[in-house]
Amino acid sequence: MRTPRLTFSRLSSTAVLPSASRCLHSSVVVSGFSLAKASTKNRDCFFLEISGPQRGRIWQKDVHELKEVPKQILLRESIESISFNRGRDAAVLERLKAFSPEVAANFSVKADNVNDLIMRLYSPCGDDQTISSYVALSYCWKQNSRIDVSPDIAENFAGKELEYRLPIHSLLFQALLNERESESEAVFVDQLSIDQSNEMEKQVAIGLMDIIYKEARCVVVALDDIIIDIAEEEYLRSYIETYDGNKLNDEKRRIPRLRDTPPDMNSLHVLIRLHEKILGAKWFTRAWCAHEMRMGKRHAFLVQCTPVKGRPDRVFRFDGRFLMHMIVLAVEFPDHHDITSVRVKLRKVMNIFDGLMKRGQTNNHLDAFTQVFMLDAGGNPRLSPDQRIIDANREKLAIVLNSVGTGLTVRYPSSDGCGEPLATHNECFRAIALLALAANNPAVLCTSGGPFRSHRSTSTNSWLRWPAIYDEDNMSTHGRSKIDSSQIFVDVGSNSETIQLNCSILGQLHCFYYPSSYYISKAQHFLSGCEDHHIGDRHSRFYNWRRLIDLDIKTRYAFTLIVACMIQCGIPWILNSMKLCGTSFAFQKTADILLSEKQNGREGIFVHSLAQTEEDKNQLDLILKFGFYVFEKCLHRPWESQQILSVVPHITSPTSGGPHLIFLPSDHAITAVIPTVLLADDYADLPRVWLLSQKVVDGAPRFELQGRSRVFGASLSHRTANPLVKYLKVYGPS
Numbered sequence: 001m002r003t004p005r006l007t008f009s010r011l012s013s014t015a016v017l018p019s020a021s022r023c024l025h026s027s028v029v030v031s032g033f034s035l036a037k038a039s040t041k042n043r044d045c046f047f048l049e050i051s052g053p054q055r056g057r058i059w060q061k062d063v064h065e066l067k068e069v070p071k072q073i074l075l076r077e078s079i080e081s082i083s084f085n086r087g088r089d090a091a092v093l094e095r096l097k098a099f100s101p102e103v104a105a106n107f108s109v110k111a112d113n114v115n116d117l118i119m120r121l122y123s124p125c126g127d128d129q130t131i132s133s134y135v136a137l138s139y140c141w142k143q144n145s146r147i148d149v150s151p152d153i154a155e156n157f158a159g160k161e162l163e164y165r166l167p168i169h170s171l172l173f174q175a176l177l178n179e180r181e182s183e184s185e186a187v188f189v190d191q192l193s194i195d196q197s198n199e200m201e202k203q204v205a206i207g208l209m210d211i212i213y214k215e216a217r218c219v220v221v222a223l224d225d226i227i228i229d230i231a232e233e234e235y236l237r238s239y240i241e242t243y244d245g246n247k248l249n250d251e252k253r254r255i256p257r258l259r260d261t262p263p264d265m266n267s268l269h270v271l272i273r274l275h276e277k278i279l280g281a282k283w284f285t286r287a288w289c290a291h292e293m294r295m296g297k298r299h300a301f302l303v304q305c306t307p308v309k310g311r312p313d314r315v316f317r318f319d320g321r322f323l324m325h326m327i328v329l330a331v332e333f334p335d336h337h338d339i340t341s342v343r344v345k346l347r348k349v350m351n352i353f354d355g356l357m358k359r360g361q362t363n364n365h366l367d368a369f370t371q372v373f374m375l376d377a378g379g380n381p382r383l384s385p386d387q388r389i390i391d392a393n394r395e396k397l398a399i400v401l402n403s404v405g406t407g408l409t410v411r412y413p414s415s416d417g418c419g420e421p422l423a424t425h426n427e428c429f430r431a432i433a434l435l436a437l438a439a440n441n442p443a444v445l446c447t448s449g450g451p452f453r454s455h456r457s458t459s460t461n462s463w464l465r466w467p468a469i470y471d472e473d474n475m476s477t478h479g480r481s482k483i484d485s486s487q488i489f490v491d492v493g494s495n496s497e498t499i500q501l502n503c504s505i506l507g508q509l510h511c512f513y514y515p516s517s518y519y520i521s522k523a524q525h526f527l528s529g530c531e532d533h534h535i536g537d538r539h540s541r542f543y544n545w546r547r548l549i550d551l552d553i554k555t556r557y558a559f560t561l562i563v564a565c566m567i568q569c570g571i572p573w574i575l576n577s578m579k580l581c582g583t584s585f586a587f588q589k590t591a592d593i594l595l596s597e598k599q600n601g602r603e604g605i606f607v608h609s610l611a612q613t614e615e616d617k618n619q620l621d622l623i624l625k626f627g628f629y630v631f632e633k634c635l636h637r638p639w640e641s642q643q644i645l646s647v648v649p650h651i652t653s654p655t656s657g658g659p660h661l662i663f664l665p666s667d668h669a670i671t672a673v674i675p676t677v678l679l680a681d682d683y684a685d686l687p688r689v690w691l692l693s694q695k696v697v698d699g700a701p702r703f704e705l706q707g708r709s710r711v712f713g714a715s716l717s718h719r720t721a722n723p724l725v726k727y728l729k730v731y732g733p734s
Contacts, residue, residue, distance in 0.1 A: 044325075045240055045318035047233075047305070048178065054170035054313075060162040062124045063192050070131060071119050078211035079114055082407050086111040089407030095438035099490040103431045106422050107401075108411040116204045119212070120193040121186035135179050136188040136216035138292040139168050139224055140283045141378055167191045172222045175302045175315040179220050188212060199412075206395060207409030209288075210295050210402035219296030221289070223281040228305045228316055232277070235270045236316060275326065278303070287375035291399045365436035366443045366467050368403040369429060372396050390423040397428050406439060426453070433464050434490065440482035445675055446686040447471055448708040451733050461732030462497035463705050470632065471687070483677040491729075498731050503673035503690065505724040506711070512650035512664060512672075515564040523564035527556075527624075535617045536624060545628040558635055558648075562627050565649045565661050569713070573659065577712045578626055580684040633685070634663040634710050647709060660713035662689060669693060670706065676725060679716050686710070692730065704731045 072079060082089075089109050097104040121134050166173050167189060176187065194205045205212075213219055228236070283289045293299060301323060305314035377399075379392030398410045410422075422428050429452070436444040449466035489500040515523075527549065530536060536546040549556040566574055635647065647663040664670055671692045678688040687708040695702050719725070 044322040045236075045316070047237070048175050048315040048317050049312040050171060050174050050315065051312040054174055056166050056170045057163040058122065058124075058166065058192075060164055063120050063122050063164065064127050064131070064186075066119045066121065066131070067129075068115070070129065071117070074119075074131070074134065075114075075211055075215050078214050082111045082114070082211070085407050092406065092435070092439050093408060095485065096435055099434045099438060100492055103422075103434055106411055106431060107408045107435070110207060110407050110409045113204050113207055113409060116200075117208050118195070118201050118205070119188075121188055122192055123184075123186035125183040126186075130184050131186045132182070132184040133217045134186040134188050135176070135218045135220055136213050136292070136296070137168070137176055137190075137222060138213075138219050138283070138289055138296075139222040140281075140286050140289060141167070141191075164192055168222045168224045169304065171304055171313050171315060172224060172302050175317060176220050176222065179218060179300055181217070185217070188216060203410075203412045206398050207401075209291070209398075213292045213295035214297070216296060218298040218300055219292055221283060221293065221299060221301045223278065223283050223301060223303045225283075226277050226281050226303060228274070228277070228303055230306055230308070231270055232274045233305050233314070233316070235274065271329065275329075278323075278326070285376050287372050287377045287396050287399050290375055291372070291402060294403065364443055365400065365404050365406075365432050365439070365441055366447065368400045369432045370467055372399045372403065373425065373428070393425060393428055394422060397422060397431070400428075400432055404439075406435070408435070429466070430462075430464065437485055437488065437490070440485050442480065442483045442678060442683055442686065443467075445483070445678060446683070446688050446708065448687040451705075461495075461704075461734055463499045463730050463732050464497065465705070465708065480682040481680060485677070488677070496731055498729050500727065500729045502676040502725055503728045504676055504679060504716070504719045505726060506660075506662070506672040506674065506689065507652065508669070508671050512652055512662060514648070514650060515561060515568050519564040519568040520560065522567055523560045526567070527560060527563060530620060530624065533617060536621050545624045545631075548628060548631065559627065559631055561649050562630050563624070565651055566623075566627060566630075569651060569659050569661060573661075573713060574623065574626065576714060577661075580681060580715065581629070581712070630661070630712060633687075647707075652713075658713060660711050660716075662711045663709045664691065665707070671703070672709075673728070674711070674716065674719075676719075679719055681715050681717055684715075690730070692728075693733075695734075702731060703728055704733050706733055 066074070086109060089111065093104060093107060093109060096107070121131055123131055168176075180187070190205075195201050299320040301318050301320075303316045305316060307313060373396055375396075377392040377395045379388035379390070379395060381388065383391055394410055394412070401408050401410065422431055433444045433452075444464075447465045447467045448471055449468035452462045452464035452466055487502065491498045491500070531546075536544075545559065549559055634649075648666050650662055650664050652658050652660040652662065662672060664672065671694060673690050673692060674688050675690065678686070687710050689709040689711050690705055691707045691709055692703040693706050695704070
């Protein structure tokens with residue numbers, strides 16, 4: 001029998017491998033395996049060439065069920081963490097029971113399920129006692145995917161060993177085996193490692209999938225539905241040589257061909273097509289796949305190349321760093337109709353990378369819910385279509401819990417009939433929102449989307465509100481203190497869901513005033529002066545107030561009102577608001593220029609006297625960028641809704657610590673309040689102002705939540721002891 005050969009192609013970007021056999025018995029193969037790993041170690045991208053036949057099945061006997069001790073060793077770090085936090089997680093579940101026993105019945109403490117986890121790993125050269133680590137495969141399940149092993153199939157294999165069918169292309173599976181660092185390293189593949197016919201085993205594994213992928217040495221992603229063509233391969237080989245050369249000569253790892261002027265138009269169409277193909281892979285649309293990537297310590301992506309007669313099969317292998325570099329290149333594409341779809345896909349991938357930077361845990365329930373439920377999940381293929389949708393929603397719910405690191409998992413329906421099963425999208429959102437409140441997460445009190453309707457009936461109102469698109473950047477809880485939900489009570493009735501909590505009353509609509517015509521005129525002249533002096537960049541992608549005021553008259557007027565309020569509130573107010581909102585606009589030069597104007601007796605901002613140098617113009621541009629920030633956070637974005645003036649800026653009376661800029665509807669009798677748990681400066685940039693309407697029902701006042709808004713100005717943290725603090729019961733809109 002001919003011994004498999006290991007060679008290297010002339011291009012430094014290519015490693016050539018023999019086909020992996022059932023077990024790496026031969027010393028030549030082991031040596032080759034080691035050499036291949038040495039040559040590709042710390043490489044961000046390269047081509048793998050695999051010669052020889054590939055089998056589409058593996059032996060069942062090579063899939064080993066781990067005993068308790070080896071399992072505990074492999075998962076030790078995560079098991080210790082969830083065990084340590086068990087008391088915290090149990091306390092959250094108890095608070096959730098106080099809010100809604102029926103919702104709490106759908107969850108259990110994750111630490112209590114670890115001993116029930118059955119873990120199997122593929123290792124062709126050992127058993128569970130010799131496995132030292134493992135890599136985990138992440139891939140997209142195919143429609144009606146299943147494993148070919150059953151008693152019926154066993155009869156067909158009479159006298160032979162049972163086999164499993166591979167869930168991915170055999171070529172990619174060979175490349176997956178190459179990712180192992182030694183023969184003692186195993187492979188986790190969910191279809192091979194979990195008995196899909198055992199519902200109890202599967203549900204336990206789903207709840208603990210985060211720790212399985214966290215503890216893997218590497219998560220290997222198989223993009224099984226795309227193939228790199230010849231032109232794209234040639235481009236990548238050329239790019240890799242430049243990329244590797246830059247890494248050797250530049251410690252900062254500068255991205256090759258970034259900001260080329262002009263762009264390399266000869267390769268642009270190939271680059272666009274390559275981005276669209278990779279980012280368009282079905283893997284990037286699947287909730288489980290995104291979750292598995294976010295949990296991983298390291299990543300490797302595998303893509304097949306177009307077969308060429310007379311050449312070995314090839315696989316392009318790259319890691320997360322290289323993918324991020326390619327994404328940065330895509331951001332630099334010039335405006336062109338061909339890249340519209342690429343940018344839409346970029347958004348989804350960047351969301352995955354955002355979670356990856358935080359090691360998978362956003363620490364924000366609503367952010368995780370939004371990201372996970374916009375992706376797809378298949379559910380159990382053995383169920384009916386309706387039941388499969390329900391199962392898919394519950395899988396997504398399990399992913400959300402894993403992502404936020406609550407230490408809780410979904411408790412699937414049991415024979416005791418405990419709890420009402422969560423099935424619909426609405427029911428899942430309600431459960432996550434109440435869980436977030438029980439976990440002292442402030443985001444659930446600050447969502448500014450449309451009103452939520454209870455799952456029981458579309459006529460049942462609720463104090464909950466959906467997250468809005470423009471809430472996305474404000475839902476992060478990193479760097480914020482947690483609220484104290486111990487004095488908050490939620491009541492679930494047959495016709496309404498209410499919340500009771502202490503609120504600081506800012507005032508009713510008549511307590512706020514509109515910017516005066518004098519300051520509106522000043523703002524109009526100021527914006528015109530900035531345009532005349534060419535301040536601001538129409539082509540900037542970030543905080544582009546110039547592009548904003550060019551959209552239409554209505555949008556320009558809305559922005560003018562904000563600038564008028566800023567001028568009327570005064571220069572110290574602008575600087576203080578910038579600081580509280582955590583923006584990066586307030587450079588020292590800005591403060592010096594504006595304060596010197598104040599000292600000279602000038603109440604406004606005068607372009608002709610300030611825009612003397614390019615640096616001065618940049619400082620004025622920063623002020624208007626903050627105005628754009630206020631516009632974007634408080635008004636409907638014109639590309640998302642036509643209701644730009646559904647709320648308008650108002651100014652509070654200048655009391656101690658005032659004035660404050662607040663956005664209110666102009667045609668309703670509204671009372672503006674802030675829950676006292678949100679008065680701390682940590683929440684200054686959140687839509688923490690509750691807009692309440694008041695009506696009399698059965699002789700008693702009833703407050704209904706009509707929306708949420710933001711307030712800008714001095715700190716409000718001192719208002720916790722204000723006499724205007726009242727304990728309110730808040731309903732949803734009727």
